[in-house]
Amino acid sequence: MLISAEEIDAKLAEMGAAITRDYQGEDLLLIGILKGAFVVMADLSRHIDLPVEFDFMAVSSYGSATKSSGVVRILKDLEQEIAGRHVLIVEDIVDTGLTLQYLLRNLQVRKPLSLSLAALLIKDGIERPPLEVKYEGFHIPNEFVVGYGLDYDGKYRNLPYVAVIDLPE
Numbered sequence: 495m496l497i498s499a500e501e502i503d504a505k506l507a508e509m510g511a512a513i514t515r516d517y518q519g520e521d522l523l524l525i526g527i528l529k530g531a532f533v534v535m536a537d538l539s540r541h542i543d544l545p546v547e548f549d550f551m552a553v554s555s556y557g558s559a560t561k562s563s564g565v566v567r568i569l570k571d572l573e574q575e576i577a578g579r580h581v582l583i584v585e586d587i588v589d590t591g592l593t594l595q596y597l598l599r600n601l602q603v604r605k606p607l608s609l610s611l612a613a614l615l616i617k618d619g620i621e622r623p624p625l626e627v628k629y630e631g632f633h634i635p636n637e638f639v640v641g642y643g644l645d646y647d648g649k650y651r652n653l654p655y656v657a658v659i660d661l662p663e
């Protein structure tokens with residue numbers, strides 16, 4: 495185990511409080527990136543004391559089970575227009591950052607009033623395009639992790655904590 499359920503909840507409470515402060519009196523749309531972010535979205539949003547709205551995008555990046563290629567395919571697009579709205583993307587983890595870089599470009603074109611990022615986990619020691627993560631949870635070492643929405647080969651998303659998994663060679 496790398497991060498316990500209690501540590502995650504305490505961190506999400508801090509992040510939620512910061513979001514509540516920053517978007518006071520504003521109209522905020524949370525966009526969760528499926529599938530991984532569904533757990534973070536559910537728990538983070540319940541620490542946000544604002545009348546937020548929700549939408550989801552599902553993306554798949556071509557690559558192996560444990561490496562993203564940066565070529566992103568949109569499997570499910572947003573149901574709402576985001577023009578003129580404050581938008582906060584909620585992600586489980588920033589690894590290569592390629593998925594988010596693609597999404598930010600894709601969403602920026604739709605002219606939101608603001609577009610920011612929240613991510614529970616950020617992998618350290620990785621070269622990635624510059625990405626500003628406005629609300630970040632934990633920095634973790636460059637290892638493959640599962641749980642709390644994150645999968646290996648489709649499984650372990652329902653673990654209530656984040657764990658390092660030993661991958662077969």
Ligand code: IMP
Nearest residue numbers: 530562588589590591592593638639644
């Ligand atoms: P990126 O484009 O490499 O930043 O990562 C894209 C997606 O890969 C993330 O949203 C996760 O769904 C998945 N991912 C990256 N690192 C891990 C990991 O350590 N465990 C499980 N999934 C991961």
Ligand code: MG
Nearest residue numbers: 529530644645
């Ligand atoms: Mg995944």
